[in-house]
Amino acid sequence: MSDDATDYRDIGWTDEPTDVTERTYYISQFSAVTAFETDEGLVLVDSGLGELGPKLNDSLREFTDRPVHTAVFTHGHADHVHGLEHFLTDDQERPRIIAHEAMPDRWARYERTIGHNEAINARQFGGAVSAADEWYEEDTNFRAPDLTPDTLYEDELEIEVGETTFEIRHGRGETDDHSWVYCPDRDVVCTGDFFISMSPNAGNPQKVQRYPEEWAETLREIAALEPAHLCPGHGSAVVDDPAAIRTRLEETAAYLESIVDQTIEALNDGSPPHTDIVHAVDAPDAESSWLEEIYDESEFIVRNLIRRYGGWWNGRPSDLKPATRDDQAEEIAALAGGPDALLERAEELVSDGEYRRATHFVDYAMEAAPADESVREAAAELYDERAAAEESLMATNLFRSAAAYAREGRPFR
DSSP states (O other), rough: OOTSSOGGSSSSOOOOOOOOOEEEEEESSSEEEEEEEEEEEEEOOOOOOGGGGHHHHHHHHHTOOOOEEEEOOOOOOHHHHHTTTGOOOOOOOOOOOEEETTTTHHHHHHHTTTHHHHHHHHHHHHHGGGGGHOOOSSTTSSEEEEEEEEEEEESSEEEEETTTEEEEEEEEESSOOOOOEEETTEEEEEETTTTTTTSOOOOOOOOOOOOOOHHHHHHHHHHTTOOOOESSSSSSOOOHHHHHHHHHHHHHHHHHHHHHHHHHHHHHTEEEEEEEHHHHOOOOOSSSSSOSSSOOOOOHHHHHHHHHHOOOOOOOOTTTTTTHHOOOOOOOOHTTTTHHHHHEEEHHHHTTOOHHHHHHHHHHHHHHTOOOOOHHHHHHHHHHHHHHHHHHHHHHHHHHHHHHHHHHHHTTT
16 A cells, blocks of 8 residues: 555454443454344354454454354455354354345446456555556455355345344445444444444545445435444444434434435536536535544535436536547647646645645646656655545545556556
């Protein structure tokens, strides 16, 4: 990983396992695993990243040495499915693995687009596509895990293990294959990534469609149960505090609903160009720590909604059938007096805190003269400055990725 890249594993990390309630344990090393001990064995909700599986299992084994009877994958992202093998005891039978029926299609898509997924995740987490080889210890994080589900369900599934009942329910949110799990006997809810102890990952510029409307509905459905204990997909568990749990879930739902309502209102006002819609939506007030835009941010959620309700055209006439970016950059640079003039203006704007305006000038300068070493370095420095001014990990690393590309003379690819 680049020394300058923000490490995604720095967020939502808790070193100490949590004894949630009777025979129920929560462990988080970036992503979380919840373990329910029963007389028939363990029920695991998620299994963490493959590289962190051994550490997660070591933490769990401080409490119990029982074998895994059943695992439930809340969704098919790598940080929730690749660690299971590390929890299995010697010579135990293969556990039952439960997931939503859409999960196999997700992994089939990953297999078909592995080069694309490695590139976009290297940018998102490591700073540039060139970081992919360093970031991925094995070529597995964006493929199906070795242990795949043998039990798929459509809308909901109830199981009983060791006289303990688990209700597994589907909802669309960060993914279309998402599940959440409620154990009524212990009054514990495992939300997966419906709740992650920070603003929801409902925008994500490089990833497939997210579903903020259904996400909010699911959060309100969970809140209505008034569970005593909350085990999220990332972050810290909330133990024995139904009021605090309800507040977290309902505030997150309201945050998403505000963005949805504002975006649809802007769309309905004559379907203006997409950029105008983005700037018409105000970020919801988010004073609570669990709504901090640490990873994703509201502006990206707006764009995700526009994609859901609109077409690929952004509404600007020149972008319907545009000239190539190289041709555009050549013309803009010529009008400005060359790439150096564009960069000079960008530097002036950055000094005034006008990062959004400045980045347009940097893009054109870089695309007009990618082979010019002085332009490359100046552009990279300005992208780094833009990155340093960002708050969300997503935006920070994507601008750092642009800086890495600029230094290589490879504009954005």
